[in-house]
Amino acid sequence: MTEAKTILLVxxxxxxxxxxxxFLELKDYSVLWAQEGKKALELIEDKAHExxxxxxxxxxxxxxxxxxCRHIRQHPVLADIPVLFLTAKDEEVDEIEGLNLGxxxxxxxxxxxxxxxxxxESQLRRMNPxxxxxxxxxxxxxxxETNQMFINEELIDLTHTEYLIAELFFKHPKLxxxxxxxxxxxxxxxxxxxxxxxxxxxxxLRIKMKEEEKLIKTYRGVGYGFNREYLKR
Numbered sequence: 121m122t123e124a125k126t127i128l129l130v131x132x133x134x135x136x137x138x139x140x141x142x143f144l145e146l147k148d149y150s151v152l153w154a155q156e157g158k159k160a161l162e163l164i165e166d167k168a169h170e171x172x173x174x175x176x177x178x179x180x181x182x183x184x185x186x187x188x189c190r191h192i193r194q195h196p197v198l199a200d201i202p203v204l205f206l207t208a209k210d211e212e213v214d215e216i217e218g219l220n221l222g223x224x225x226x227x228x229x230x231x232x233x234x235x236x237x238x239x240x241e242s243q244l245r246r247m248n249p250x251x252x253x254x255x256x257x258x259x260x261x262x263x264x265e266t267n268q269m270f271i272n273e274e275l276i277d278l279t280h281t282e283y284l285i286a287e288l289f290f291k292h293p294k295l296x297x298x299x300x301x302x303x304x305x306x307x308x309x310x311x312x313x314x315x316x317x318x319x320x321x322x323x324x325l326r327i328k329m330k331e332e333e334k335l336i337k338t339y340r341g342v343g344y345g346f347n348r349e350y351l352k353r
Contacts, residue, residue: 125244126150126167128174130160130188131206132181136229140175143233149240157183161191165272168197169256173243175236176223178207189223196261196270197254202243206231255290257350260332262290271332281306282325285318285344289336293346296339318344 127144131137132155141151152167154160157180164171174192176185183191185205192198208229225239255262261270267283269276278286284306288297297305299318306321322344326333337347 124148124150125172126152126170127240128160128163128167128171129153130155130157130174130176130180130185132156132177132179140233140236144237144240147237154180156181157185157188160188164188164191164195164198165259168195168261169254171198171201173202173204173240174198175204175206175240178205194273196263196273196275197256202240204236204239204243206236255287257290257293257335257346258332260329260335262287269329271329276328278325278328279321281321282328285321285325286336289344289346293351294348296342296345298343302344 127149129137129141129144129151131140131153134155137153137155141153144151150170152163152171154163160176160180161183174188176188178185180188185207189203189205192201192203202224204225204227205223206227206229224243227236227239253263253265255264259272262268262283263270264287267280267287269278269283269286285302288302288305299316302318306318322336326336329335335347335350336344338344
């Protein structure tokens with residue numbers, strides 16, 4: 121069975137938002153509905169790894185749809201997802217501005233539910249396959265294709281060795297590794313490197329992760345690993 125796609129819906133009109141959310145859920149989509157911009161940005165931060173497509177009303181309180189679209193396009197995980205503007209505005213200049221911000225489609229209200237569904241399906245067919253190369257815990261993202269770490273939207277400048285250690289912990293969060301095991305993972309022919317070198321790499325990794333260094337835990341007498349307290353988050 122195919123996993124349900126998740127749609128971020130930003131719509132401040134309760135009747136319209138409820139009708140569209142219920143319709144999409146009946147069509148086997150999962151819907152995250154925000155009625156104002158601040159809530160939408162919170163959902164983006166907390167649920168980024170789940171969101172497959174966004175439908176944004178331009179005229180919503182706090183942060184409007186254009187600002188939310190701009191935020192999505194700058195996000196390390198969501199930058200490539202389809203974004204549809206759904207709005208009562210019908211001025212050509214608004215449509216052009218929305219598309220210039222990175223929106224993929226522009227649907228004018230009132231629009232039939234089936235039309236919106238068709239536009240959603242069209243955009244999802246154009247999406248890249250699964251975002252399986254992303255690993256996420258809290259606000260930390262690892263892109264296993266490019267070997268990069270992001271915290272929120274900031275690219276963290278890791279050395280190759282620091283990235284390998286982070287990826288090891290993120291891929292196997294229930295395991296604890298000794299220094300020798302970590303050393304074997306991060307070295308090739310250079311087996312002469314002292315295992316205390318691992319301590320230095322992990323110290324530097326924690327410094328670069330700042331407050332998110334809490335995700336890496338020292339297990340005294342054993343070694344290092346992912347902090348299991350964050351596995352359920």
